[in-house]
Amino acid sequence: MAVRVVLLGFGNVGKAFLRLLLDKEELLLTRYDLKVQVVGLATRSRGVVADPKGLDLHACLAASSLTGLGVTELGDAQALLAYLDGHCDAVLEAINASHSDGEPALTLLQSALSMSSPAHAITASKPPVAFGYRRLSELAAAHGRRFLFESSVMDGVPVFSLLRQLPGACVCRVSGILNSTTNLILTRMDSMGCSLEEAVAFAQEQGIAERDPSDDLDGKDAAMKICCLSTVAFRRHLDPAQVSKDSIRGITLSQVRAATARGNALKMVCEAELVDDEVRAAVSLRELPLTDPLCGLKGASAAVTVETDVLGPVTVTSTNPTTLDTAYGLLQALKLSNKASLVAIQHSVAAGARLRNDVQEELLSSCYAFLGKDGVADFGMVDQVIREQCESKKDVPPLNVEAFLSFKGRPWPPERQGHPRLAANNSLIRDQLGAKLDFMVFLYRKLDEDDDGCQRKNRGASVFQLSPDVALMSERDGELTGKQAFARNANCLKLEVLVKLEGGDEKSFLLEEEKLRRLAEGLPELPLQFKEMPDSSSSDAEHFVKMRARNLGGWSTWSEEVVTSSIARQQGADNAQRALEQAMERRVPEDLMKVLKDVRDIEFDDKTLVSEATELLETLQAVQTKVGEAMLSREPERLQHVLGEAHKVALPGLQKAEALLHHLQTVCKNLDTAKGIDALRAALRDGHEARLPAAILQRAVQRLGTREAAQQGLEMAMEAARVPVLRAALDTAKDMHLPSEEGARSLLEAITHSENLLQAGPQKGRGGTSRAGSEQAPISA
Numbered sequence: 001m002a003v004r005v006v007l008l009g010f011g012n013v014g015k016a017f018l019r020l021l022l023d024k025e026e027l028l029l030t031r032y033d034l035k036v037q038v039v040g041l042a043t044r045s046r047g048v049v050a051d052p053k054g055l056d057l058h059a060c061l062a063a064s065s066l067t068g069l070g071v072t073e074l075g076d077a078q079a080l081l082a083y084l085d086g087h088c089d090a091v092l093e094a095i096n097a098s099h100s101d102g103e104p105a106l107t108l109l110q111s112a113l114s115m116s117s118p119a120h121a122i123t124a125s126k127p128p129v130a131f132g133y134r135r136l137s138e139l140a141a142a143h144g145r146r147f148l149f150e151s152s153v154m155d156g157v158p159v160f161s162l163l164r165q166l167p168g169a170c171v172c173r174v175s176g177i178l179n180s181t182t183n184l185i186l187t188r189m190d191s192m193g194c195s196l197e198e199a200v201a202f203a204q205e206q207g208i209a210e211r212d213p214s215d216d217l218d219g220k221d222a223a224m225k226i227c228c229l230s231t232v233a234f235r236r237h238l239d240p241a242q243v244s245k246d247s248i249r250g251i252t253l254s255q256v257r258a259a260t261a262r263g264n265a266l267k268m269v270c271e272a273e274l275v276d277d278e279v280r281a282a283v284s285l286r287e288l289p290l291t292d293p294l295c296g297l298k299g300a301s302a303a304v305t306v307e308t309d310v311l312g313p314v315t316v317t318s319t320n321p322t323t324l325d326t327a328y329g330l331l332q333a334l335k336l337s338n339k340a341s342l343v344a345i346q347h348s349v350a351a352g353a354r355l356r357n358d359v360q361e362e363l364l365s366s367c368y369a370f371l372g373k374d375g376v377a378d379f380g381m382v383d384q385v386i387r388e389q390c391e392s393k394k395d396v397p398p399l400n401v402e403a404f405l406s407f408k409g410r411p412w413p414p415e416r417q418g419h420p421r422l423a424a425n426n427s428l429i430r431d432q433l434g435a436k437l438d439f440m441v442f443l444y445r446k447l448d449e450d451d452d453g454c455q456r457k458n459r460g461a462s463v464f465q466l467s468p469d470v471a472l473m474s475e476r477d478g479e480l481t482g483k484q485a486f487a488r489n490a491n492c493l494k495l496e497v498l499v500k501l502e503g504g505d506e507k508s509f510l511l512e513e514e515k516l517r518r519l520a521e522g523l524p525e526l527p528l529q530f531k532e533m534p535d536s537s538s539s540d541a542e543h544f545v546k547m548r549a550r551n552l553g554g555w556s557t558w559s560e561e562v563v564t565s566s567i568a569r570q571q572g573a574d575n576a577q578r579a580l581e582q583a584m585e586r587r588v589p590e591d592l593m594k595v596l597k598d599v600r601d602i603e604f605d606d607k608t609l610v611s612e613a614t615e616l617l618e619t620l621q622a623v624q625t626k627v628g629e630a631m632l633s634r635e636p637e638r639l640q641h642v643l644g645e646a647h648k649v650a651l652p653g654l655q656k657a658e659a660l661l662h663h664l665q666t667v668c669k670n671l672d673t674a675k676g677i678d679a680l681r682a683a684l685r686d687g688h689e690a691r692l693p694a695a696i697l698q699r700a701v702q703r704l705g706t707r708e709a710a711q712q713g714l715e716m717a718m719e720a721a722r723v724p725v726l727r728a729a730l731d732t733a734k735d736m737h738l739p740s741e742e743g744a745r746s747l748l749e750a751i752t753h754s755e756n757l758l759q760a761g762p763q764k765g766r767g768g769t770s771r772a773g774s775e776q777a778p779i780s781a
């Protein structure tokens with residue numbers, strides 16, 4: 001099996017890796033059937049080259065510049081990844097990444113995992129792990145790839161593999177000496193009796209310490225490494241900034257010697273443990289007893305002790321590692337990533353459910369799978385592929401995969417490694433089985449990681465819908481909706497909707513593939529207008545609607561029938577709109593109310609119509625109520641005012657109110673104009689009969705009383721037959737048209753006349769008459 005690799009960084013580690021590949025080429029091929037092809041190589045300043053068929057590794061190792069060694073030259077590492085997208089299985093990164101943020105390695109690894117054909121991402125550097133573990137491992141999981149970093153701590157020592165392979169054990173503490181530079185410095189000071197500066201210079205001469213050894217001396221390198229270990233040991237991300245760090249910058253020879261005199265040794269110890277579900281980590285300068293295994297570490301060696309709840313502490317040591325150790329770590333990861341195919345399958349198969357738009361016409365269902373040889377993920381592991389859904393056909397034997405799986409039209413299994421497409425054609429299956437399948441189940445073995453980080457082979461299953469599933473349909477806004485018909489990745493080619501009127505016509509609507517695909521991109525709502533469906537005369541009529549879908553495997557069964565009267569109601573919408581408009585014109589509240597009630601579920605083109613009608617109804621009803629109340633009150637003025645309002649809103653049916661107003665006004669007028677007592681009495685009687693308000697009648701009764709009193713006054717004055725009394729009574733009765741008014745006036749005139757005569761007689765006889773005497777001597781009429 002060929003595995004195509006891109007190597008980013010061609011320094012100490014990169015070169016050691018190529019040398020290792022050349023050394024182990026034959027062994028890898030014969031023992032593991034693994035042929036590693038380096039298809040791309042990137043440096044920062046010495047060229048970036050690619051050859052999809054594989055670069056000449058000898059030539060690359062021999063040349064000082066890579067220029068001219070590939071079939072093409074690229075600008076930088078990113079361009080190399082873009083160029084080799086689809087032509088590489090793993091990207092190995094061995095560039096000197098920044099210790100403050102892991103760049104540019106972090107971004108390059110991310111790109112490797114995000115290519116349209118994602119590759120496994122393997123790093124020799126610790127910063128991408130310390131700063132980007134979560135991001136990179138999630139990305140890897142999402143694409144069915146792996147993010148591996150065995151060389152990032154203790155070079156090629158398989159310390160991460162150890163942590164992942166402690167089945168059932170819980171890691172509670174990880175500790176050790178992870179920075180070989182400080183270990184070399186401290187042991188050198190002790191053994192050679194030299195100063196810190198001299199020991200640092202020695203480490204630099206040996207190529208172990210950097211020109212600027214700050215990261216080693218200040219514990220930063222060790223902190224980053226303990227973070228990398230924590231991610232796998234405790235399955236928790238730990239930021240290097242969270243690790244407390246000691247520095248050995250101020251250490252003196254006398255301090256080192258004093259520790260030795262006490263039978264101890266100074267060591268930079270890294271440790272991380274799980275306390276209350278939190279990882280606590282530190283890099284600290286410790287004085288350890290010489291009996292401690294860590295004190296046995298000399299020079300640039302490193303060690304890790306793993307403590308679990310079941311084993312005694314397990315210590316792994318790396319003695320004076322070289323770049324070969326690191327290169328071997330890369331190779332291990334490469335081999336592991338190949339094993340990871342099983343995990344890839346799981347993700348790929350699951351991803352198949354998202355590929356429906358990608359499905360070609362002749363395929364019902366498809367998925368991508370990473371299938372290789374190596375006994376872990378090849379064709380044979382997909383051991384049972386198909387099941388029949390229908391209970392009654394349970395005894396249908398599992399099918400031979402090769403009979404119905406194809407790879408883009410080519411025979412199965414595909415020759416090409418990588419991500420072949422698994423495809424099932426239901427019509428082929430139907431021909432073989434004589435039965436239509438509703439779904440297909442892939443059973444496969446897969447590698448799962450347990451909570452404790454251990455990998456296990458488990459069985460996995462993925463279900464693929466082969467038959468369209470038409471489960472739900474509803475109607476809205478004058479259209480049918482059948483979302484579920486498209487939801488199950490069953491690659492519908494046609495959709496039929498049958499609409500039948502209760503006891504009457506039926507009509508079928510066929511939606512073709514092109515439209516369905518377009519619909520499937522958004523929310524597939526069927527653009528089937530209610531007005532095109534069998535016409536119903538009554539708005540209560542019921543329509544029966546059902547739907548089925550077709551793919552290469554044939555038609556699905558019909559969906560359950562939806563019974564709805566909303567189609568009829570909607571169809572009657574035009575009539576209803578007209579009825580509403582007419583009712584608004586007629587302005588009869590009861591009528592308008594009824595029509596509004598009838599049309600309440602109908603959606604009109606003119607959305608404002610119903611609200612306008614409702615508003616009009618409220619106005620008319622308010623005025624109508626006022627008219628009724630005014631009629632009951634029988635107050636002519638109020639009734640007249642309200643009728644004015646009713647005319648303004650053109651409320652119909654006002655005749656009765658108007659007649660009443662006229663009658664009341666007439667009666668009131670009579671009351672006001674009735675002359676004398678009898679006429680007023682008659683008018684009052686009419687007023688009572690007309691049930692005029694009491695206040696109006698009261699006023700008339702008072703007027704009648706006044707008139708009767710004046711009449712009595714007249715009568716009494718006539719009896720008294722005296723001029724002043726008669727005059728006063730007549731003044732009171734003025735304009736009352738009283739029965740005795742005329743008599744009283746005649747009597748007054750007669751008395752006045754006779755008095756005049758009497759006065760004229762004595763004047764002639766006795767020279768005048770006395771005025772006082774006439775007032776004191778009443779004359780009998």
Ligand SMILES: NC(=O)c1ccc[n+]([C@@H]2O[C@H](COP(=O)([O-])OP(=O)(O)OC[C@H]3O[C@@H](n4cnc5c(N)ncnc54)[C@H](OP(=O)(O)O)[C@@H]3O)[C@@H](O)[C@H]2O)c1
Binds near residue numbers: 011014045095151155
């Ligand atoms: N050396 C070890 O024993 C050891 C052990 C464990 C882990 N590691 C880690 O492995 C990584 C590599 O170490 P090393 O010793 O091989 O370093 P190195 O000798 O300095 O080589 C670094 C390589 O990366 C290239 N490079 C830098 N930036 C690049 C970019 N942006 N694009 C493409 N290439 C780029 C360099 O290009 P140029 O050639 O143009 O400079 C060089 O080829 C480091 O992260 C280191 O911490 C090393």
